[in-house]
Amino acid sequence: MLSKAQNKHIRSLTQQKFRNEYRLFVAEGVKVANEWLQSANPVQIILATEPWAAANIDLIARHPEASLHIISDIELSTLSTLQTPNQVLLVIPYPEAKSVPILNEWYLVLDDIQDPGNMGTIIRVADWFGVNHVICSPGCVDVYNPKVVQSAMGGHLRVAVYEAELTDVLPTLPMPRFAATLGGSNVYDVGTHSAGVLIIGNESKGISGIVLAMATHQITIPRKGGAESLNAGVSAGILCALLLSR
Numbered sequence: 001m002l003s004k005a006q007n008k009h010i011r012s013l014t015q016q017k018f019r020n021e022y023r024l025f026v027a028e029g030v031k032v033a034n035e036w037l038q039s040a041n042p043v044q045i046i047l048a049t050e051p052w053a054a055a056n057i058d059l060i061a062r063h064p065e066a067s068l069h070i071i072s073d074i075e076l077s078t079l080s081t082l083q084t085p086n087q088v089l090l091v092i093p094y095p096e097a098k099s100v101p102i103l104n105e106w107y108l109v110l111d112d113i114q115d116p117g118n119m120g121t122i123i124r125v126a127d128w129f130g131v132n133h134v135i136c137s138p139g140c141v142d143v144y145n146p147k148v149v150q151s152a153m154g155g156h157l158r159v160a161v162y163e164a165e166l167t168d169v170l171p172t173l174p175m176p177r178f179a180a181t182l183g184g185s186n187v188y189d190v191g192t193h194s195a196g197v198l199i200i201g202n203e204s205k206g207i208s209g210i211v212l213a214m215a216t217h218q219i220t221i222p223r224k225g226g227a228e229s230l231n232a233g234v235s236a237g238i239l240c241a242l243l244l245s246r
Contacts, residue, residue, distance in 0.1 A: 002047070002069055010045070010079050010091060016142045019094075025144035028080055028089040035154030036090055037063060045091035047071050047079065052087040066090075081146040094144070100162050100169050104195045106131045106244055107173060111166060111211050112139035112202040113232055119143060120151020121233030122200065127155035129240040134161045135169055137211075139202075170214040173197050177215045178243060179207050180235055184218030187238075192245045200236050219243075 002010070012018040013026050024044060027036055030052070036043060037059040043066040046053075050070050053060065060068060076085045100107075108126050113119050119141050126134050136143060143161045162169075170177060177197040178190070199215060201207030212218070221230060221238050230238070 002071060002075065006069075007075075007078065010047070010089075013091065014081055014146060016145070019142065019144050023094040024091055025094065025149060026079075026081070026089060026146050027092055027149050028082060028146070029086040029150065030088060032150060032154055033088040033090050034059065035157060036092065039157050041092070041095075041157060042066075043090050043092055045069065046088070047076065047090070048088040049073060049076060056088075082150070098160065098162070100133065100135055100164055100172070102172055102174075103133075104175065105133065106193075106195055106240075107133045107135060107197045108236065108240075109135045109166060109170065109177075109197055109199045110140050111137050111199060111207050112205070113200065114139075114141050115203055115232070116141050116145045116147035117151050118203065118232040119145070120148040120153075120155075121231075122236045123148070123152040123155040123159050123161065125233065125237045125240055126159045127152070128237075129244055131240065131244075132158075132160060134159055135166070136161060136163050137166050138163055166211050167214070170197070170211070176217060178217045178219050178239070179212050179215035180220070180239060181206065181212070181218045182220055182229065184220040186222050187219045187242050188222070190217065190219055190243065192243060194245045196243065198236070198239055198243060200232050203232055 013024055019025050043063045046066045046068045053070055079089055108131050175195045179199045
């Protein structure tokens with residue numbers, strides 16, 4: 001059972017200011033927790049129901065650095081951000097902050113993505129396609145927001161996510177820079193590339209003018225139906241499938 005102070009501390013991690021202060025975030029649910037516990041990444045706290053802990057002794061043993069707390073379903077529900085709390089919740093330290101490396105690879109660059117579901121989906125897309133680097137503008141939603149972590153489904157473990165001023169970092173990336181816009185060239189005519197930068201803009205405003213000016217190509221997914229636009233996460237997935245060398 002947790003003390004009131006411990007409960008309050010963990011619940012505070014739903015707020016970005018406390019995540020940044022303590023440099024801790026929450027990952028919850030069986031699938032996400034299993035991914036983290038199977039990895040070598042450090043875990044600070046494991047909060048689990050008794051049945052889950054009994055069934056996962058080996059996973060827990062892989063993280064002797066973590067303190068284990070057996071809690072009831074009711075207690076878990078007071079900590080969870082899920083509509084249906086799911087047996088286990090982890091408190092995880094932030095990874096060490098690093099500068100963006102300049103490599104001959106693909107990068108996803110996000111200009112003020114606001115929706116946590118979109119951000120998590122894009123990190124998951126990067127993980128699926130083997131894009132190792134996601135660069136977020138300072139105006140993006142916090143990548144350790146619980147909804148982002150949930151949507152990314154363990155993508156944080158394999159994708160390095162950076163926060164940087166895009167006007168500073170884009171000029172340092174010498175490969176082709178593709179901006180996703182509604183008025184760009186047909187992406188089916190562009191071909192695949194072994195390295196490049198794919199820029200995805202804000203859900204309502206798109207890519208800012210100053211960032212757009214740094215793109216070497218503007219591309220679009222041609223529309224056949226009547227939808228006004230595509231979800232940012234969906235767009236990122238389609239464009240990665242069409243642009244990245246296979």
